Amino acid sequence: MSVPSGANPKQVEQAPAVGGRELLPPDLARSLDRLRLLAHRPRRGEMQGERRGPRKGRSVELSDFRPYAEGDDPRQIDWRAYARMERLFIKLFVVEEDTTLHLLLDRSQSMAWGAPPKLWLAKQLAAAMGYVALGRQEWVSTVSFAAGGTGRPEPVRGRDGLPRLLSSLAALGAEGGTDSKRALVEYAAAARRPGPLLLFSDLYGEGWHAGIDALLAAGFEPSVIHILDPEELRPTLAGDLRLRDDETGEHVPVTIDEGVLRTYRAALAEWRDGWADFCAGRGVTFVPLDSTLGVEDILFGIFRMRGLVG
């Protein structure tokens, strides 16, 4: 097996061996080594990592200058500026700090729908993004939520955390309904290191906007990955039906003809446009996906275009 330069062959081979072979095949893992996680704004971390932090300090990347003040480290004086302007300036550097990538997966019953199921794609994408983050010595915190409650965050760091990440993802199963607002608000309140957050969901139900606002308020940089099955995007239902909600068991009588399907498609487009507008207004990345798309196409195409990875 050939391994791309810069990748750790051992880790690549290890990834599928911990129960996540299907989530993160070795070929995909090798190709992911070319990617890195992009954050829109620096985040404060606890340990020095590869990402820029909000604090200025020692580093290799010059951030700004400020006039020298008493007590400053004389080693930070920019003598070249002094030579030009005969004033003392202190060079300010961006401190490279570690960042936590938060992966939030909606595991409500509706996510089990499709071929492949939407949750499967969410887990694949989460595994891939987690792999990218861990490869850059970032923290990765994975949480799934449903109406039954929100799982406990399990932060891992570095490539050594990959097996745990994949195991936790592989163990996720769809069940119950969705209480999105509660889940997101609780997570926002509980998280200690806000950072990039990827929310994988089909976004059915109410309360999502409030939850995302809570995440934003808590300092997260959320991205919404909206996954729908082709049957949801372009339903082929017809006739007099009694639709049964797979999550709630509720029934909706409906007579579906071409006109109704047109209306459905219009409502779906309006719904997704509304999400796009909502996210755009808050600087949140909104990524609508078809669950039948390939993971590599999403990662190297859509995610790159949306600035989630680089």
Place this chain on the structure above:
Amino acid sequence: MGLIRPAGLALLALAGVVLALHMLRVQRIEQRVPSTWLWRRLVLDPPASQPWRRPPASLLLALQLAVVSLLALAFARPFLFSDRAVGESLVILLDHSASMAATDVEPNRLEQARRALQVRAEEALSAGARVTVVAFADETEVLLAGSNDAAAVRRALASVRVRPVRGRLNDALGLAGALAEGQAQASILLATDGALDSEGMILPDAPLEWLPVGSGDNNQSIAAFTVDIRPDGVAEIFVRVANHGRSTVQRRVLIEDEAALLDARDLSMPLGADAAYVIRLSTPVQGALTARLAGEDLLAMDDVAYAVPPRGEGARIGLLSSGNRFLETALALLPGVDSLTTREPSEETPFGRIDVIVADGAPPAEGATPLLLVRPPTSMPGLRVAGQLDMPRPVLTAATHPLAVPGLAETAILSAVALELDPGWQTVLATEVEGKIWPLLAEGVVAGRPSVVIAFDLRDSDLPLRSAFPLLMAAVLDHLAPTTAVGLPVAAAPGVPLAMRVPPRVTGVEVQEPDGSLGPLEVEQGDLLWLPQDIGIHQLVLSLPGGEAPLVIPLAVSPALGEGSDIRVRPIDMATVDKDAGDGGQRGRRELWSTLVWVALLLGGAEWLFDHRGRWPDVPTAAAIRRRLPFLGRRRGSGEPSSKRGGGRR
């Protein structure tokens, strides 16, 4: 336009039912979806969740409504008025004489007349009239009387076939007039080309409408065709060909027997002229002869004729007698006797070829010739002379036997020989002496020869003076020489009955038609009445007992159309046509229900195709039916995904 059964429009209510079925939201199939969140937003539209909905603008509904409407309209029996007058009763006269086979119209005059009559009959039936169908040619036959059944009328008209005879209109009009008489507003519809015998025609009182058919006149016919064998063996064939057309034509006449073409010659015939000639052939003629006109004209039926050489029949009788004037006279006068040869019993000269030997008081000569024994002098094989009977009183013992001619039992007999007969003899006349029966007249076999025995000398009785005597002689001759006694002509015309007396020895009669089919003929009390129908050579097959070869008699049946071959369309004198139709008749109607039903069937087929093709394979037709008619039962689990994976797909 009108409606015969306006109440039928009530079926239009079915259109409402169809509409209601489309408006009613029927029992829904449960369908799992990941979430109804988006669908609930659609259901905010009230019609989607209410039991009734606005009728969908679908082609299916339009087709179904059209089908129901058309069927309801057809049930109301709409009609269009026609200009023809139709009474309460219509008598159809259809000419099926030979000229109706003319092909100047497609496919022929009879078929065209049949179609036209069919239309008129349906119009009349639509107007509530009763229809009578009469076919006529040389005879008139009522095929259907006073029916209001369109199918029966159609069958009656379809059963009519052309007869190779000249038609006679007078009888048909007389019958039609009689049928129309006594029926209110009866009218007669006559379909003919007018090429028939209308002499002495008396028009009926009822309104008569003529439906003319045909237009051409080009026809030639073999008007006469006979063959005779002269005593010197030369065959004389006479042929006469007639041209009934309006122009001069040239036709070739072919004469052939069963073996070969005998003669062919071209005849040029001007309008209305005949051409006749005689052919003499010294070579023997093989069986029946056929005369045929080569080429085509409008009527093929009379382009062929058949002839059979005359049979040289007639019994040859040998009389062995010392002199019996009664017998000589009676035998000589019998119509079936060709020759009578008399010999003295002492003469040794043989008779030669003889059909029957009459031995009058003398022993017969050796041979196999049938015998009439009159007072046999000695015993012979099969009978023994046991003595003499004086003044026997005759009694009929087999009254139905052909030899039991009328008046035979009244014969007064002076004396007779007492005969003892072997078993197998049939005694016809006998006398009783002291409790014993002695035959006076019997038929049986003597030395293997068919024989009739008369136990008394004719001169010892008054039988020769009685009318029974020639009858008895004729019956004896029929019995002993059946092959010579069949009084059948050699030629006949179709439809002309032929009568013949079947000889007693004949056990059965069959006729072989020109097409080779063999069928029995019914013989009643020795008489056969036969009506040949088909043109061609017929063979009468007479079966004989005792393994004898059957007698085959050929008979030529040729079309004897005469003037019937003149197929020119002649107008019928319609002096009384429609004289009452304008007042008493009602306008004809042309019903439209059958057209509407056909259109409805077509639309129904289109509806089925649309339903089938429009939904397959998404919704099978059977599923659609179950959904619309839930009482028929719904397959359990129908519409449920078989598994979670992909369950939302259909």
